[in-house]
Amino acid sequence: MILLANSLTTPASGTLFWSALIFGLFFLILTKFAWKPILNAVKARDELIKSSLESAEKAREEMSKLQSDNEAILRKAREEREGILKEAREMRDKLISEAKGKAAEEAEKLVEKARAGIESEKRKALSEIHEQVATLSVEIASKLLGEKLKQTGEQEKLIDHYLKEIDFNKN
């Protein structure tokens, strides 16, 4: 038994030869026709997966960047719109108030003009009245003077008569 065990632990030359040959061929054939194509295919796949993941990540980043850009643009547009609206409102208010002011001024002017016209008309009328009163007075006075000489009683009657004739209201 010990001797057999000894043969177990002593490598036999024939087995050494065959195992070297078989393992050598196994190694060489597989290296050329199996390991290299397999490892290359696996590596190519790994690289493809890696690069696809990377590009996907990049695309995602770009997407999010675009999105934030869009948001910024939108926000800006909103702000601009707000500004424009505000400006327009202000402009409108200003225009209205300006128009109002102008209208009031115009009205004032018109009124003033009218008043001035009235005043001047009035003055004219008054001066006319004055003139007429003066002429009438002169006439009355001349007539009075002429009548006095003829008849005192008659004269008074005449003055009254003429005074009655001159109706102020007619004027």
Place this chain on the structure above:
Amino acid sequence: MKTRNLIGFFFFLILSGTTISAFGRNVEEKEEGKEKFKASTYILEHIADSHEWHILTTKKDTIAIYLPVILFTKETGVNVFSSKKLAHRKIYKGFMLAEEGDLKGKIVTINAEGRIDEENLPLDFSMTKTVVGMLSAAIIGLLLFLSLARSYKKTGISHPKGIQSFLEPIILFVRDDIAIPNLGHKYEKYMPYLLSAFFFILINNLMGLIPFPPPFGANVTGNIAITFVLALCTFLITQFSGNKSYWRHIFATPGVPFWLLPVMIPVEIIGMFSKPFALMIRLFANITAGHIIVLSLICLIFIFDSLALAPVSVFFVIFMDCLELLVAFLQAYIFTLLSALFISLAVQEHH
């Protein structure tokens, strides 16, 4: 569920096959009345290499596959014949199988006096049981991986299909958990060797676990010649890829005082050889031990000479086979891992 039942049934058949063959031998020996059943002889005959592949011993004769014998001697040159011609202690062309002594199980030359000529032993290059087992494993491996490579050509870079999905994780395991952690960016150069060693050992281990139909059940990775060749490959690759720093580490270990070098150099040189030596012994011992345990458990039935013990024995054998399945993977992994480690020690840039 169905597959599991089938596998279980297969296991049962295999185990009963093994037991029947042992039983047959037992009966024969008892009838001859010469000796009791000797478990150690039985086990060692199964573990050791042989020129025939024994299948079954019945009362009448022995059923075995007789393997080719290839002998080389100085006088007669190359002799090739079937080992059947040497069966049952026959002498053929002056050769016979030694029955006892130092040379038991080996082919010896018989001299004119009818005695073993120990001076002129033939060089035995026979296709023994181990060689045939190993050759079958290599052929299975070649077929498997060549078809795998072909399927990679077909599928290109799309996801793995069929056999790929089963083998690719193992290849990737060798790459990502054995080669890259040890060898770093230099791993690609050593991948073919590591993969070849891993799968060669794994297929042989697994085939050794399946006891029955002949190319299976040989104790290949439990044969020291094969583990020697594998360890030698690791040794040679390590030495030939050793860089300056590796050799300096051996012959002028940095940080060691000058006067210690006469001690350190022999230690380092022993270290060069002891590493692959450990690889050789580890694989050999683990696989042989597994086979011995399984066979011992079966032998229990014949040692106690009782069929009642058979269920217990079979249960333990199944348990051991599950364990051996783990060991088959583990030993292939350890051998490859340590090979990668030893190579990495020789190629690393600095300490």
